[in-house]
Amino acid sequence: MFSSYQGPYKLNDIVDKVLPGYEYDITFHDILITGVDSIENANKNEVTYLSNKSYLNDPLSINAAACFVTDDLQHLLPTDTKPIITNFPESIIADVINLFYKDINLTQTNNISNLAYLDEDVYLEESVTINPSAVIKKGVSIGKNTLIDSNTVIGSNVSVGRNVSIGSNCSIKNCIIGDNVIIHPGVCIGQDGFGYVKNNKTYLKKFPHIGKVIVQNDTEIGANSSIDRGSINDTIIGQGTKIDNQVQIAHNVIIGESCAIAGQVGISGSVKIGNNVMIGGKAGIKQHTIIGDNVIIAAGAAVNRSFPSNKKIAGNPAQEIDLYHHELSICYLKK
Incomplete structure (x- = not known):
């Protein structure tokens, strides 16, 4: 697996997190959601989204437990798929995906590898991860919750902010x-x-x-x-x-x-x-x-x-x- 699974969640908990203040019926408390999938592949335990009619080849193929959908497209959903009305289904489903799945390559380990090279006068805030073979040169400052991946070189006096992810084999100066x-x-x-x-x-x-x-x-x-x-x-x-x-x-x-x-x-x-x-x-x-x-x-x-x-x-x-x-x-x- 390339992602760390964070679910499952009750449907009401999902909606509370991604659409605060949204009014839903009491049955949302009884629906357990195990994941996210596309409109045609989502099963009865998953949530999906619909923002454009062209994305849907066959309305009869919809089996999702719930769907984030624009108001003008909710009529396409079957009666057993809960519609969650929003003007921005794609934006909301992105938040749902981030709720369920975390990229394991971006997971913070609060670790400075012994195989990384740090020059003098390097300033690191808390929870910085620097992976093997990264090179951090003199005078660099790196903010908290930042990841520097392998074989990346950070040049002298560069300032890197907080919650930053820098992939492998980068040259930053x-x-x-x-x-x-x-x-x-x-x-x-x-x-x-x-x-x-x-x-x-x-x-x-x-x-x-x-x-x-x-x-x-x-x-x-x-x-x-x-x-x-x-x-x-x-x-x-x-x-x-x-x-x-x-x-x-x-x-x-x-x-x-x-x-x-x-x-x-x-x-x-x-x-x-x-x-x-x-x-x-x-x-x-x-x-x-x-x-x-x-x-x-x-x-x-x-x-x-x-x-x-x-x-x-x-x-x-x-x-x-x-x-x-x-x-x-x-x-x-x-x-």
Whole structure:
């Protein structure tokens, strides 16, 4: 097993924890829930969720004991499945899953391995776990309930917040990491960016990097992603932003709060991205571009200019979605 099972729970206890104040009937006290599963696979002892009709191929296949469901979809449930009405079933079921299952790889052991290396002047709060072959260099501070996994190197004077999980084989330097951050295996943070200047010859001269990376609270950084330190200014990842695997973020980039960045996105140097921006996989953003708040960038888009807030953009070169669709329709008509 890859997770530590925490159940079972009575249905009323689950609802009290994930939907405080929700009014349910007295029968919830008699229903024992042993786990969580998808809408089509959940059995009579499990709880599930339904937020989109397209997720359900056959209503007759529903056997769950209870279902977190939006009000407009509750009519699809059989009479023996208890509906629990919420506007956000997916968010609630995430809380339920966390209630039942704990990742055994993230379980705190309050242990500093004898096979880890800690340099002088390292400050550790309580309940820090450092696994074998991790290297913690001089002047590092690590907050409580933080896990540093094997073969990860934390560079000198890095500050790591509380309730942080840093996976194996990471390189973390020249940065400040906030609280409640998840960093998956293979991530590199704080290395020099790809910055060179030309002199009067053809020789490319390396531009010095003296900035740092600031990773704010509640962020998540996917496996094998890379975030470069700033050259003069800092590279900043805003609070609550989620970054997928294999994403490249160059020097001096500033990303706002609550952004979602899918896999293999490349963000060039000195780009500024607002809050609540969503970027699809394999999109690329040109250096010194400014992206406003609430922008949605389609997968594969090549963003070579700035866009204001509340736009949907797509294509190569990227343009507003209505114009992109219009040009596509013209191309099809010509064919």
